[in-house]
Amino acid sequence: MGKALIKGGRIVTAVDDYVADILVDQGRIEAIAREIPAEDVPTYDATGLMVFPGGIDVHVHMETPMGNDIYTCDTFETGTKSAAFGGTTTIVDFAQQFQGESPKAALDRRLAAAEPQCSIDYGFHVILTDVNSESLAELPDLITQDGVSSFKLYMAYPGVLMVDDADIYRTMRKVGTHGGMVNLHAENGVVIQALIEEALEQGNTSPKYHMLTRPQLMEGEATHRVIRIAELAEVPVYIVHLSAEEALEAVVEARDRGIHAFAETCPHYLFLTNEEYDRPGFDAAKFVMTPPLRDHKCQHALWRGLKFDDLQLVATDHCPFCFNENRFGLLKSKQLGKDDFSKIPNGAPGVEFRLPLLYDGGVHGGRITLNRFVQLTSTAPAKMFGMFPQKGTIAVGSDADLVLFDPNERHTLSADTHHSNVDYSLFEGREVQGKVKQVFLRGELIVDGDEWHGRAGMGQYLKRSASGRIL
Ligand code: DUC
Ligand code: ZN
Ligand code: ZN
Numbered sequence: 001m002g003k004a005l006i007k008g009g010r011i012v013t014a015v016d017d018y019v020a021d022i023l024v025d026q027g028r029i030e031a032i033a034r035e036i037p038a039e040d041v042p043t044y045d046a047t048g049l050m051v052f053p054g055g056i057d058v059h060v061h062m063e064t065p066m067g068n069d070i071y072t073c074d075t076f077e078t079g080t081k082s083a084a085f086g087g088t089t090t091i092v093d094f095a096q097q098f099q100g101e102s103p104k105a106a107l108d109r110r111l112a113a114a115e116p117q118c119s120i121d122y123g124f125h126v127i128l129t130d131v132n133s134e135s136l137a138e139l140p141d142l143i144t145q146d147g148v149s150s151f152k153l154y155m156a157y158p159g160v161l162m163v164d165d166a167d168i169y170r171t172m173r174k175v176g177t178h179g180g181m182v183n184l185h186a187e188n189g190v191v192i193q194a195l196i197e198e199a200l201e202q203g204n205t206s207p208k209y210h211m212l213t214r215p216q217l218m219e220g221e222a223t224h225r226v227i228r229i230a231e232l233a234e235v236p237v238y239i240v241h242l243s244a245e246e247a248l249e250a251v252v253e254a255r256d257r258g259i260h261a262f263a264e265t266c267p268h269y270l271f272l273t274n275e276e277y278d279r280p281g282f283d284a285a286k287f288v289m290t291p292p293l294r295d296h297k298c299q300h301a302l303w304r305g306l307k308f309d310d311l312q313l314v315a316t317d318h319c320p321f322c323f324n325e326n327r328f329g330l331l332k333s334k335q336l337g338k339d340d341f342s343k344i345p346n347g348a349p350g351v352e353f354r355l356p357l358l359y360d361g362g363v364h365g366g367r368i369t370l371n372r373f374v375q376l377t378s379t380a381p382a383k384m385f386g387m388f389p390q391k392g393t394i395a396v397g398s399d400a401d402l403v404l405f406d407p408n409e410r411h412t413l414s415a416d417t418h419h420s421n422v423d424y425s426l427f428e429g430r431e432v433q434g435k436v437k438q439v440f441l442r443g444e445l446i447v448d449g450d451e452w453h454g455r456a457g458m459g460q461y462l463k464r465s466a467s468g469r470i471l
Pocket of ligand 3: 059061317318319
């Protein structure tokens with residue numbers, strides 16, 4: 001890994017905003033100064049561009065099984081390439097424990113798949129589906145030796161992924177004792193199951209019923225409940241993909257009492273509403289993700305939450321399934337649920353558009369500051385999940401993961417030009433201001449305009465630390 005010099009960019013971190021040169025050596029930032037003389041160093045002119053720390057997306061699902069024979073349609077290779085074109089240089093994906101499998105085996109399985117393919121750095125949260133004394137006994141070593149400092153549990157999908165409240169409490173105690181964090185999919189799974197059965201009995205099969213059977217109230221209830229369990233267990237708790245105002249209220253109430261409750265939201269909740277489910281025909285299936293899109297009032301509350309730190313970060317929950325049949329051989333598409341909304345593969349793409357959307361709607365739209373934008377997309381994820389200061393900032397000694405960004409260039413988001421395998425975009429045709437121009441991973445140029453210079457396998461596994469998770 002050689003040297004590189006990035007000259008004259010406007011360096012923006014979560015706290016700073018100034019013009020300087022950045023010298024990179026051995027993949028790390030060696031020096032930052034007003035003027036660094038160039039001597040035989042590959043030099044990049046960043047005049048007029050902003051320089052952000054590489055984006056960190058802590059919620060993605062690459063080549064992930066989601067039921068019988070159904071896999072998300074991005075491999076680690078295509079998904080990380082797509083992420084990189086959107087200015088993301090680190091992902092944290094999931095290693096899901098199958099019933100009867102040990103959590104460590106789940107991690108090793110995912111590491112083996114990711115290692116030859118990832119072109120950006122990566123870590124894993126381990127999803128526990130089979131909480132028992134043997135699984136729990138493995139967690140301390142996963143945290144302290146394997147670099148997995150966060151674990152996800154589902155309160156939804158009874159009989160498949162859901163764990164009960166007692167298992168949530170047990171996991172929290174074990175993980176918390178060793179400095180780790182538990183992430184929750186917070187929805188009342190059993191009530192939602194009853195609502196789904198009720199809808200189907202009444203012959204209501206269209207995609208809109210995905211939204212109608214997953215009400216905001218049941219997200220709010222589960223969020224409130226799990227925060228109380230965490231409070232009892234005396235551990236921090238992190239809510240994934242928060243979408244409902246009722247859930248946000250539970251987080252705010254807890255935080256106001258000094259409880260360590262944290263939450264992420266996703267671009268689709270910030271930029272789209274449940275009006276998408278009124279699209280004619282089956283098109284609405286493109287928007288079947290969980291939780292579903294909410295109303296304008298929730299959207300407004302989420303933006304407010306981002307501004308005032310009631311929500312700590314934005315992740316994509318990139319979970320792509322093709323809309324059309326048979327684009328990738330065996331992979332199943334959204335069409336599986338043509339006659340039954342509950343069979344529509346559950347998830348939506350978005351890893352490539354997080355930075356452009358949040359810059360355009362957030363910074364350009366006047367809802368958040370530029371520093372807050374960097375905090376939400378890079379610094380907070382790094383701190384929350386044990387990667388800071390190696391990742392998440394631009395500082396001497398940090399990895400030289402850098403995004404050169406033109407704040408003035410306008411462009412259109414589209415599946416015709418994105419780099420994911422998926423055949424549609426939630427944001428098709430949306431014009432945004434601000435474009436990722438160049439991306440460096442540990443000092444190596446991997447994206448240069450429309451050109452790809454990254455390589456499968458150049459991404460490194462990140463052993464995340466358990467400390468520093470509290471923001
Ligand atoms: N939860 C996720 O986090 N991703 C996909 C589907 C889901 O329910
Ligand atoms: Zn979820
Ligand atoms: Zn997810």
